[in-house]
Amino acid sequence: xxxxxxxxxxxxxxxxxxxxxxxxxxxxxxxxxxxxxxxxxxxxxxxxxxxxxxxxxxxxxxxxxxxxxxxxxxxxxxxxxxxxxxxxxxxxxxxxxxxxxxxxxxxxxxxxxxxxxxxxxxxxxxxxxxxxxxxxxxxxxxxxxxxxxxxxxxxxxxxxxxxxxxxxxxxxxxxxxxxxxxxxxxxxxxxxxxxxxxxxxxxxxxxxxxxxxxxxxxxxxxxxxxxxxxxxxxxxxxxxxxxxxxxxxxxxxxxxxxxxxxxxxxxxxxxxxxxxxxxxxxxxxxxxxxxxxxxxxxxxxxxxxxxxxxxxxxxxxxxxxxxxxxxxxxxxxxxxxxxxxxxxxxxxxxxxxxxxxxxxxxxxxxxxxxxxxxxxxxxxxxxxxxxxxxxxxxxxxxxxxxxxxxxxxxxxxxxxxxxxxxxxxxxxxxxxxxxxxxxxxxxxxxxxxxxxxxxxxxxxxxxxxxxxxxxxxxxxxxxxxxxxxxxxxxxxxxxxxx
Amino acid sequence: xxxxxxxxxxxxxxxxxxxxxxxxxxxxxxxxxxxxxxxxxxxxxxxxxxxxxxxxxxxxxxxxxxxxxxxxxxxxxxxxxxxxxxxxxxxxxxxxxxxxxxxxxxxxxxxxxxxxxxxxxxxxxxxxxxxxxxxxxxxxxxxxxxxxxxxxxxxxxxxxxxxxxxxxxxxxxxxxxxxxxxxxxxxxxxxxxxxxxxxxxxxxxxxxxxxxxxxxxxxxxxxxxxxxxxxxxxxxxxxxxxxxxxxxxxxxxxxxxxxxxxxxxxxxxxxxxxxxxxxxxxxxxxxxxxxxxxxxxxxxxxxxxxxxxxxxxxxxxxxxxxxxxxxxxxxxxxxxxxxxxxxxxxxxxxxxxxxxxxxxx
Numbered sequence: 001x002x003x004x005x006x007x008x009x010x011x012x013x014x015x016x017x018x019x020x021x022x023x024x025x026x027x028x029x030x031x032x033x034x035x036x037x038x039x040x041x042x043x044x045x046x047x048x049x050x051x052x053x054x055x056x057x058x059x060x061x062x063x064x065x066x067x068x069x070x071x072x073x074x075x076x077x078x079x080x081x082x083x084x085x086x087x088x089x090x091x092x093x094x095x096x097x098x099x100x101x102x103x104x105x106x107x108x109x110x111x112x113x114x115x116x117x118x119x120x121x122x123x124x125x126x127x128x129x130x131x132x133x134x135x136x137x138x139x140x141x142x143x144x145x146x147x148x149x150x151x152x153x154x155x156x157x158x159x160x161x162x163x164x165x166x167x168x169x170x171x172x173x174x175x176x177x178x179x180x181x182x183x184x185x186x187x188x189x190x191x192x193x194x195x196x197x198x199x200x201x202x203x204x205x206x207x208x209x210x211x212x213x214x215x216x217x218x219x220x221x222x223x224x225x226x227x228x229x230x231x232x233x234x235x236x237x238x239x240x241x242x243x244x245x246x247x248x249x250x251x252x253x254x255x256x257x258x259x260x261x262x263x264x265x266x267x268x269x270x271x272x273x274x275x276x277x278x279x280x281x282x283x284x285x286x287x288x289x290x291x292x293x294x295x296x297x298x299x300x301x302x303x304x305x306x307x308x309x310x311x312x313x314x315x316x317x318x319x320x321x322x323x324x325x326x327x328x329x330x331x332x333x334x335x336x337x338x339x340x341x342x343x344x345x346x347x348x349x350x351x352x353x354x355x356x357x358x359x360x361x362x363x364x365x366x367x368x369x370x371x372x373x374x375x376x377x378x379x380x381x382x383x384x385x386x387x388x389x390x391x392x393x394x395x396x397x398x399x400x401x402x403x404x405x406x407x408x409x410x411x412x413x414x415x416x417x418x419x420x421x422x423x424x425x426x427x428x429x430x431x432x433x434x435x436x437x438x439x440x441x442x443x444x445x446x447x448x449x450x451x452x453x454x455x456x457x458x459x460x461x462x463x464x465x466x467x468x469x470x471x472x473x474x475x476x477x478x479x480x481x482x483x484x485x486x487x488x489x490x491x492x493x494x495x496x497x498x
Numbered sequence: 499x500x501x502x503x504x505x506x507x508x509x510x511x512x513x514x515x516x517x518x519x520x521x522x523x524x525x526x527x528x529x530x531x532x533x534x535x536x537x538x539x540x541x542x543x544x545x546x547x548x549x550x551x552x553x554x555x556x557x558x559x560x561x562x563x564x565x566x567x568x569x570x571x572x573x574x575x576x577x578x579x580x581x582x583x584x585x586x587x588x589x590x591x592x593x594x595x596x597x598x599x600x601x602x603x604x605x606x607x608x609x610x611x612x613x614x615x616x617x618x619x620x621x622x623x624x625x626x627x628x629x630x631x632x633x634x635x636x637x638x639x640x641x642x643x644x645x646x647x648x649x650x651x652x653x654x655x656x657x658x659x660x661x662x663x664x665x666x667x668x669x670x671x672x673x674x675x676x677x678x679x680x681x682x683x684x685x686x687x688x689x690x691x692x693x694x695x696x697x698x699x700x701x702x703x704x705x706x707x708x709x710x711x712x713x714x715x716x717x718x719x720x721x722x723x724x725x726x727x728x729x730x731x732x733x734x735x736x737x738x739x740x741x742x743x744x745x746x747x748x749x750x751x752x753x754x755x756x757x758x759x760x761x762x763x764x765x766x767x768x769x770x771x772x773x774x775x776x777x778x779x780x781x782x783x784x785x786x787x788x789x790x791x792x793x794x795x796x797x798x799x800x801x802x803x804x805x806x807x808x809x810x811x812x813x814x815x816x817x818x819x820x821x822x823x824x825x826x827x828x829x830x831x832x833x834x835x836x837x838x839x840x841x842x843x844x845x846x847x848x849x850x851x852x853x854x855x856x857x858x859x
Contacts, residue, residue: 351725351730
């Protein structure tokens with residue numbers, strides 16, 4: 001079965017997630033789809049698999065135009081997608097999950113389903129217990145269940161979105177063997193969505209790279225790694241010169257910290273951050289940098305190691321104790337976990353004065369809010385509801401809510417979604433704080449921002465942490481290599497392993 | 499443009515009431531009863547004489563107290579359905595005082611009301627503790643505690659508090675005279691109870707509007723995660739919100755046994771907890787609207803037995819009217835939210851607000 005995507009367009013408001021993307025999927029081929037976070041990979045695949053309708057463009061199956069209003073319609077034409085978070089029902093048993101997929105009669109035939117699950121599982125050497133509850137399975141096993149379900153539904157095109165995140169090394173070997181078998185022996189096509197160069201290189205026959213919703217290149221694998229890196233991240237100007245700041249004493253000190261989570265464990269990180277220093281955390285989304293940043297504010301459980309702030313041991317302390325110690329955390333989801341939709345700016349400023357008086361003088365609060373709004377250039381009134389503000393103004397409001405005299409400021413994506421002017425303003429504010437002795441640690445997906453704004457950069461990949469790099473002596477290319485999981489000194493031409 | 503949008507607004511505000519009356523009228527017609535006469539009966543049953551009016555006012559006191567209490571927990575985003583149990587515990591504590599403290603009227607009544615407040619607050623806080631430390635959702639915790647409280651009340655009435663001539667469902671022996679809340683002349687309304695209920699409205703209004711506590715509850719109710727990240731201490735706020743609601747419900751329980759029955763009965767809560775849930779929903783958790791809505795519900799409750807007397811209709815028709823008003827209000831509110839969201843989405847399409855990156859990834 002041959003599937004063509006022609007000039008696919010998908011917009012979210014003003015953001016062009018897919019801006020005229022074309023891709024042809026040949027049978028018997030494993031296609032790699034490579035790109036940074038937000039490049040539009042998942043959007044494209046959701047359009048193909050019926051989860052969302054494209055705003056423009058066409059999908060053709062064997063030359064015939066098709067339109068999918070739902071994933072169900074896509075799977076009936078043989079196109080199935082395995083999502084990053086498996087779409088199963090964790091409280092149900094493996095067999096029920098499997099039956100739910102294809103046996104839609106009132107009384108499903110459990111015996112036939114069981115036999116089919118066993119047979120398909122044996123075919124790929126998947127060891128799935130039909131009676132186990134899905135909650136007891138690892139992510140790798142849940143993936144295997146999803147693959148079997150899609151195959152039982154007759155999928156000819158199988159899309160896998162970042163399938164290697166959170167699975168073990170042997171599971172990955174097995175997954176790759178399965179995918180090769182599906183393509184090379186059974187003549188299906190496989191789309192492998194990833195941001196990991198190494199894996200695309202190992203597994204795929206062809207690769208297409210997306211950046212900001214557009215195709216930046218297509219190639220046969222093997223392909224020189226530096227060409228892929230360039231297609232993924234683009235070339236950029238050399239970083240601007242920045243004035244050195246005298247660093248003060250160590251404010252944040254992490255010693256051998258291990259942060260576990262369901263998907264990924266960040267192991268054994270040691271990092272000192274000094275007053276006035278800006279440390280950038282690089283890495284593709286889900287590589288552990290957010291886990292790390294949250295742990296620095298007491299928002300994640302730490303299983304070993306110590307977190308010291310101004311020489312005091314705060315390991316295991318609550319978020320509120322971190323706040324009281326002069327830490328602030330600014331999350332990326334502004335309306336999800338930063339601001340309270342339905343409250344006005346005045347109410348936010350009043351709320352942020354944690355030790356304010358019990359009775360609130362609203363007239364005075366209104367005046368203080370107006371003053372802050374002017375000072376921080378927020379386009380809005382004291383009585384404006386925060387959800388009515390634009391993204392840039394929400395970010396300004398969040399900065400305005402941070403108390404003065406912070407010891408440590410932790411920020412997720414400080415300028416994500418902002419225009420150039422707002423982004424520059426945000427950094428002006430942050431750098432002013434750093435001159436006042438605040439240490440800043442931030443996450444960004446923007447390599448230029450990381451290189452331009454940080455003193456040091458730490459790169460996360462699959463929970464592993466690189467040595468900290470001095471931003472001055474690092475190039476976009478080097479950073480791109482590290483983010484994609486390559487050692488900088490590796491040979492430029494990777495060999496294809498089978 | 500402006501005038502039409504204001505007109506639409508007025509119509510939207512009236513729509514639920516019209517919708518509810520339309521629905522109830524349809525039921526009346528289907529039952530073969532003249533709707534006009536039925537409504538006239540309810541109205542005259544509630545307001546025709548000073549006695550009736552005083553009954554309606556007396557009946558709305560517990561609704562006001564519990565409706566205010568629920569407005570507090572709803573503001574904090576907590577689905578507190580344990581008000582029935584909190585009323586019962588208030589009544590139990592007050593009854594203990596009435597039976598054991600043989601003082602003159604003023605100190606006894608004061609102690610009874612305080613005991614009611616304490617009993618309700620403890621029971622409310624228990625639901626909060628279960629939620630915070632036991633991870634029991636407040637709906638299940640509240641319902642469970644309601645049953646426990648009901649069981650406790652029946653056990654007390656049938657065992658330690660049983661009357662000398664044997665326990666019945668009609669409750670304990672009447673309280674000694676000082677434990678009866680004084681009524682207005684021959685009417686059944688107790689002025690003190692009305693004053694307390696109105697005072698609760700004023701206090702709750704200022705607590706929710708003018709204090710950090712109120713602001714923090716509101717922030718938690720609108721976005722728990724953001725409020726947490728902004729440093730709102732969520733555990734103490736949840737517990738105090740539950741305790742405040744319980745205190746008001748407990749006060750209602752104490753008033754019901756002291757002013758209405760003069761004894762403890764198994765049915766002391768009488769469904770007031772659930773009815774006041776409707777009051778709070780209808781008031782949109784704004785204390786200032788609670789008294790009016792409570793009076794409306796109380797009037798229907800007092801007036802609808804007239805349907806049975808005069809028209810041989812079942813008095814539960816009043817309940818149909820109450821229920822359909824609430825459903826219609828929620829329906830229209832839902833529609834308006836949907837409309838607003840659709841309008842906002844059109845604005846986004848026009849490029850006024852950027853979509854979040856999460857949607858694209």
